[in-house]
Amino acid sequence: MATVELDQLRKVYANGQVAVHGASFDIRDGELMVLVGPSGCGKSTLLRMIAGLEEISDGTLKIGGRAVNDVAPKDRDIAMVFQSYALYPHMSVAENLGFALKLQGLDRAQREARVREAAKMLELETLLERKPAQLSGGQRQRVALGRALVRQPQVFLLDEPLSNLDAKLRGSMRVEIARLHRKLGTTMIYVTHDQVEAMTLGQRIVVLKDGQVQQIDTPMALYEKPANLFVAGFLGSPKMNLLRGELGGEEGSLVLRIADGVGLSLQPDPATTQALRSYRGKALVVGLRPEDMQLAPNGTGKLPAIVEAVEPVGNEAFLNLGCGGCELVVRVPPRGLPEAGERVGLDYAPERMHFFDPDSEARIGP
Structure with missing residues (x-):
């Protein structure tokens, strides 16, 4: 096990393209750190630099x-x-698992002992004589994990290892990797574009965009207090609702004017209220998670909206709504759903709001 320390790491290609801009962070001994971001953000390049x-x-x-x-x-x-x-x-599976150890010069007894140990840990014991073509996708992925495991390295690097699997297998392999990390306690760096993988696997997450680190924190800290609009929109499924308008009202009764006759009543904490003073009469972005908005009874509510689409997904449903030119998604129970085209009223939790500067895209307040 080992720490990994990055101090202003940069990658510039011969054509002048900057793939990674001065990344600086530490990965603790035994930590599972996830690097996440959209395609082309530099996460795999960063991992390959570490490798x-x-x-x-x-x-x-x-x-x-x-x-x-x-x-x-x-x-x-x-x-x-x-x-x-x-x-x-x-x-065979056994030969694949032990090949790197053979190159290292370990004797046969040592190789077989490590292969048996890895096979037991990954439940591959009955598959050791099979060839890769005789394995399912999930089994092949476990062999690839086992091949790394037998080497007993200081650090494991995983570059989108589950992206070739179907949704069900990805879920089970996420559990497998988390279990393996708990058992081994080895430092792991995991790259993915899938924010669900990042949120469920990472002890901490590094969010990247265009080769730059946007925020580093625990999954729930990122979800509860995103540092900017990119993080707010990237983490969470469905993503955070972002309402744009002009800040008006008096201190103690601030309002985001979204459109003519449509306003969002704000109740920020004292520190955020102080920070919002300079935005009076200016543009502002307010974020609300889909679970922090609800359908109001009898069509009344603080915010009028029109249902554009209804997406029932079993134990819950997502309402896609239009509101004063803004697009919203609200997470609701799957019963008594409105129909497309219906006018509804929305209530929301003011204490769960997030505030962002529309120009710098940075979070406003603590």
Whole structure:
């Protein structure tokens, strides 16, 4: 096990493209850290820099307290699991698991002991004689994990390892990886574009956009207090509702004017009220999660809206609504649902609001 320290890590390609802009953060010994963001945000590039598969343009990378910028990948004591399983088709499961150990020069008894241990941990014991073509996608992914596991590295690097699996298998493999991490206590760095994977697996999450770190925190801290509009919209399914308008009203009775005759009553805490003073008469963005808005009884409510689509998904339903030019999604129980085209009233929890500057996109308030 080891810490991983990134100090102003940059990646600039020969054509001048900057893939990673000065990333600085520490991954604690035994932590499962997730790097998340949309395609092209630099998360896989960052992981490959840690692995030694991409040259570091600037900055310092330390693993276990040792600077490894110029250390070859094989000497960094890391193991990587890729999106593609990259199994040798002509080898059995046991041979795939033990191949890296054979290259390391371990004797046969040591190799077999480690392979048996990994196979037991990943429930592959009955599959050791099979070839990859005889395995399901989930089984192949477990073999790829086991191949990294047998090396007993200081750090595991996982680059979108579940993206080739169907939804059901992804769910079960998430549980498998979380269980494996709890059992091993090894430092893991996990890359994904899937915010559900990030929220369910990560002890902490690094959110990236355009090669820049947007926020680093625990999953629920990111969800409850996103640092900017990008984080607010990226994490959460459905994403946060963002209402844009002009801030009006008097202190103690602030209102976001969304459209003619449509206003959102605000009740920010004292610190945020102080921060909002300079926005009076100016544009403002207010965020509300879908679960923090509700249908008001009998069509009354603080906010009028029109139902555009209804999406029942079993134990809950999502209402897609139009409100003063804004698009909203509200999470509701699956019974007594309105119909498309129906006018409804919405209530909301003022204490659950988030406030953002429309220009800088930064969070306003604590």
